Amino acid sequence: MGNSDAITLEILRRITEVMRENAEELTRLDSAIGDGDHGTNMARGFNAVLPKVEAMAGQPPAALLKTTATTLISTVGGAAGPLYGTAFLRAATALDGKNDIDERDVLAAFDAALEGIKARGKASPGEKTMVDALTPAVDALRAAVEQGLDLPTALDHAAAAARTGMEATIPMLATKGRASYLGERSIGHQDPGATSSYLIVQAIADVVRENSG
Amino acid sequence: MGNSDAITLEILRRITEVMRENAEELTRLDSAIGDGDHGTNMARGFNAVLPKVEAMAGQPPAALLKTTATTLISTVGGAAGPLYGTAFLRAATALDGKNDIDERDVLAAFDAALEGIKARGKASPGEKTMVDALTPAVDALRAAVEQGLDLPTALDHAAAAARTGMEATIPMLATKGRASYLGERSIGHQDPGATSSYLIVQAIADVVRENSG
Amino acid sequence: MKKLINRPEDVVREELEGMAAAHPDLLRVDPELQVIIRKDAPIEGKVGVISGGGSGHEPLHGGFVGMGMLDAACPGAVFTSPVPDQMLEATKAVNGGAGVLHIVKNYTGDVMNFELAAELAQAEGIEVRSVIINDDVAVQDSLYTAGRRGVGGTVLAEKITGALAERKASLDEVEAVCRKVNENVRSMGMALTSCTVPTAGKPTFELGENEMEIGIGIHGEPGRQRLPLASADEITEMLVTPILEDLPFRRGDQVLAFVNGMGGTPLMELYIVFRQLHRILSDRGITIARSLVGDYITSLEMAGVSITLLRLDDQLIDLWDAPVHTPALRWGV
Amino acid sequence: MKKLINRPEDVVREELEGMAAAHPDLLRVDPELQVIIRKDAPIEGKVGVISGGGSGHEPLHGGFVGMGMLDAACPGAVFTSPVPDQMLEATKAVNGGAGVLHIVKNYTGDVMNFELAAELAQAEGIEVRSVIINDDVAVQDSLYTAGRRGVGGTVLAEKITGALAERKASLDEVEAVCRKVNENVRSMGMALTSCTVPTAGKPTFELGENEMEIGIGIHGEPGRQRLPLASADEITEMLVTPILEDLPFRRGDQVLAFVNGMGGTPLMELYIVFRQLHRILSDRGITIARSLVGDYITSLEMAGVSITLLRLDDQLIDLWDAPVHTPALRWGV
Numbered sequence A, B: 001m002g003n004s005d006a007i008t009l010e011i012l013r014r015i016t017e018v019m020r021e022n023a024e025e026l027t028r029l030d031s032a033i034g035d036g037d038h039g040t041n042m043a044r045g046f047n048a049v050l051p052k053v054e055a056m057a058g059q060p061p062a063a064l065l066k067t068t069a070t071t072l073i074s075t076v077g078g079a080a081g082p083l084y085g086t087a088f089l090r091a092a093t094a095l096d097g098k099n100d101i102d103e104r105d106v107l108a109a110f111d112a113a114l115e116g117i118k119a120r121g122k123a124s125p126g127e128k129t130m131v132d133a134l135t136p137a138v139d140a141l142r143a144a145v146e147q148g149l150d151l152p153t154a155l156d157h158a159a160a161a162a163r164t165g166m167e168a169t170i171p172m173l174a175t176k177g178r179a180s181y182l183g184e185r186s187i188g189h190q191d192p193g194a195t196s197s198y199l200i201v202q203a204i205a206d207v208v209r210e211n212s213g
Numbered sequence C, D: 001m002k003k004l005i006n007r008p009e010d011v012v013r014e015e016l017e018g019m020a021a022a023h024p025d026l027l028r029v030d031p032e033l034q035v036i037i038r039k040d041a042p043i044e045g046k047v048g049v050i051s052g053g054g055s056g057h058e059p060l061h062g063g064f065v066g067m068g069m070l071d072a073a074c075p076g077a078v079f080t081s082p083v084p085d086q087m088l089e090a091t092k093a094v095n096g097g098a099g100v101l102h103i104v105k106n107y108t109g110d111v112m113n114f115e116l117a118a119e120l121a122q123a124e125g126i127e128v129r130s131v132i133i134n135d136d137v138a139v140q141d142s143l144y145t146a147g148r149r150g151v152g153g154t155v156l157a158e159k160i161t162g163a164l165a166e167r168k169a170s171l172d173e174v175e176a177v178c179r180k181v182n183e184n185v186r187s188m189g190m191a192l193t194s195c196t197v198p199t200a201g202k203p204t205f206e207l208g209e210n211e212m213e214i215g216i217g218i219h220g221e222p223g224r225q226r227l228p229l230a231s232a233d234e235i236t237e238m239l240v241t242p243i244l245e246d247l248p249f250r251r252g253d254q255v256l257a258f259v260n261g262m263g264g265t266p267l268m269e270l271y272i273v274f275r276q277l278h279r280i281l282s283d284r285g286i287t288i289a290r291s292l293v294g295d296y297i298t299s300l301e302m303a304g305v306s307i308t309l310l311r312l313d314d315q316l317i318d319l320w321d322a323p324v325h326t327p328a329l330r331w332g333v
């Protein structure tokens, strides 16, 4: 993928926009089975990220993602801050030294990001967390890449799987995070972190699609 | 009036009943221009009075009224406690030694009661207080007695005047009591103390009427 | 009505039993007569200091009973002045032979009930003085009102007066310092919500989602003015400006700044108000020498705040700093 | 949404500025970085004790900074765990060369953010230990939950741990006493109303006029069970029974009984709850040796109460009684 650094910056702009647009909805989801702060926190975090990465235009993707990571860790707070921060940090490490990012690189980055979230939060699939959107997304991405599909298409598959995974959290019983305090009352509500994860994956897929040939 | 002590006891029973029945309304009035306790306090006071005076059946009116006074002072609290307590105490003093109470005695008792309230609370007519129900009541009672009307009729006049006086508090600006803190916002609301005063006068008139030949 | 209570008519008795159970080291409580007395009262040769008022303002007054503040408190029914029997019992219980001071908030009922009690106590040979607290600037002190209400200044008066009494000062001196506090303190309050008296079962008044009441008292009654909801900074300005103009407070003054929660306002918001209060006073060259922030004189669960400023001098600072040991205020011990 | 605030996004910074203005004798505050530090920190040779968490629980934690309790507190956005930068700054600021203890409430976000900070601090050569507080019995501690929440026990842990640290005890000893508190404390809470996060603009959940939530936490989230409103006595029983059964507390035990207001409940009602708590414990032969009644760990303006019982021994009593000087807790000085 040519111009990876520009696309990375575009991705971060899009994620910021999407977090702003969906802050109220994410907070609403986090009110039903949480403490009503997820949307506010994600928007605050990416609002802090944006000017920093704008000032780094032209730097490699890994640098932008690392700054994203440290900024999220320093501004988001809650459960989402360390989890997304770790995700972006691991993705940055996976892309270190790379300037032209191909689909295998993207897969490596996604893999590392998800592994980071699981290592930090210790959640498995089925516990009603962001892991439930990201695991199917990564699996779909891997399958598509191994089938030789191009990056935009592979990411479309990932986003679709993330959406399905997000929706699949609705009937789940939460066994991680704040929602787990509600026990069975967590059933019937979509997980906020899975929702923000889906939105992030979709934003990535959209930007890559828009920038493809 | 024969059997004054029995009638006095009947009056106190009736007042107690009326205070219970109207507690909510008095509290409602005291919520609009006060602190929402007048009805509760008056009911509590007379609920304490009743068993005490029941146990004094056969004793002279002055004794029953004195016990009423001290009990009200000891149980009602707020502005109404000392004011009504003083009123009943002064009435008791005016009836001291009397067993057969006639209309002149009743007028003397009412006079003393109102004077007691004015001495204790220092309110004049027109300040949106119980004085605004009791002053016309006493004036009407005096006029009727001087005209030679019988006691039941005189008390009917007093009760009617008390009612008119109570209603006349509606457009008044409060310059005494808690309602005065509201300034012009006190206008348009009927005074709770004037209302309980009217109810008391009406109860007295009703019992005397029911017990007349 | 949503409250953590049992029967509405039992709230005061039960609260008193709870206070007795929670503070056996500080208080003795008579839940029938409804008096809260400092455990080591009476203290020989010390002026007894008592106060009282309707319940619903906790911790005022019962939470201020103890060393260095009140010797006794008399709680009435919710928002209802206590009865003379209570103050007579309290007066006798705290009488150390040096006289007793009654600190009375300026409400018609409080004043009359305390007056009756003072008469009864005097008749029993106890010298009683009374000081009426009337620090609320929201009400005009004129022939056309029942006078200014006693509000936040009462807390400061009880502390400072109790401190001087603790030092075995004379009744004249103790009365004088109480009057001095009253003369130098001003307050004003506002509400975002009303409150619900348990026996009434519903709020005393209703405020819309975008409305606030300025110039409220502590009994849940409406205030002087209903306005659209404003920001914390604007509200702080609305409260402190009339306070400053009334005394008046002047450049160079030292004050005790007391930001009080009405019961239902989070502590976070009280500090947000304090911030702007500090800025306004700073701009006017007025120094905050002491502060008090929290719920000290409340109106059940009312959301709102009151501001109280006391102009200080060395004596008042010394007495404010003096040791105190009560359920709600404690330092130096 | 009716609050005494300015812009919702500024509440934490403004509250910190207010605290700095109100308590210049006790605290230094960095409103940008958002750390509250004891004015005389660092103290040479003393273990530094820090905590932190989302704002909205005031006075926890910032109101507990000062002698004998916390050396620093890190407030996050409302109900949001603070970020590692804050804890790193706080850790460095309180480092007296004897190590630093982090007291961490058991929430996924708090634990992760404190972990990251501890890693960064260790990398800078500061020895950091962490104790997680998880006293809430409303949640099962199992593989199927994020574990028990840290609630009222946190206040007691901070006081007792801070007292031992004040005596210049070693990091091992300070960590051990913090764990000891955690092992001997249990809590449970309930709510009559939810609360409104300023940036959310509306209540986190809605309760009907006749409903209550049992087993709530301190972040406004729904609890384990929604039930019809019950009396204060019944509610007290519902809260204390699982507490007693969980440790379990036994006949002959001495406890610290802590009845905590969630922010919007009048003090009167807390004492009504304490009354019944005392009766229940009395019936079971459990002695209340110490009490704490008031709003110490809140959830904004939530109406509700939590009960915390700490099983005491001589050491814990001694450390509870030790002097403390913070905005929200003060005795012995």
Ligand SMILES: Nc1ncnc2c1ncn2[C@@H]1O[C@H](COP(=O)(O)OP(=O)(O)O)[C@@H](O)[C@H]1O
Pocket (backbone or CB within 6 Å): A030, A034, A035, A037, A038, A041, A077, A078, A079, A080, A081, A083, A117, A120, A121, A122, A123, A128, A129, A130, A131, A176, A177, A178, A191, A192, A193, A194, D079, D080, D081, D108, D109, D110
């Ligand atoms: N252990 C965990 N592993 C993965 N994701 C988690 C974990 N705990 C919580 N989450 C995610 O975090 C989301 C909540 O984020 P947020 O509201 O920002 O945190 P908090 O619960 O601290 O307020 C949840 O919806 C869930 O997806």
Ligand SMILES: Nc1ncnc2c1ncn2[C@@H]1O[C@H](COP(=O)(O)OP(=O)(O)O)[C@@H](O)[C@H]1O
Pocket (backbone or CB within 6 Å): B030, B034, B035, B037, B038, B041, B077, B078, B079, B080, B081, B083, B117, B120, B121, B122, B123, B128, B129, B130, B131, B176, B177, B178, B191, B192, B193, B194, C079, C080, C081, C108, C109, C110
């Ligand atoms: N100075 C006064 N003189 C006469 N009546 C008064 C005076 N002050 C108050 N009242 C009466 O008392 C009534 C209020 O009684 P209540 O609610 O029991 O007292 P409080 O205001 O102490 O709660 C008023 O409606 C008024 O009629």
Ligand SMILES: [Mg+2]
Pocket (backbone or CB within 6 Å): A030, A034, A035, A036, A037, A038, A078, A178
């Ligand atoms: Mg959340």
Ligand SMILES: [Mg+2]
Pocket (backbone or CB within 6 Å): B030, B034, B035, B036, B037, B038, B078, B178
């Ligand atoms: Mg009233």
Ligand SMILES: [Mg+2]
Pocket (backbone or CB within 6 Å): B035, B037, B078, B079, C054, C079, C080, C081, C109
């Ligand atoms: Mg009253």
Ligand SMILES: [Mg+2]
Pocket (backbone or CB within 6 Å): A035, A037, A078, A079, D054, D079, D080, D081, D109
């Ligand atoms: Mg949170």
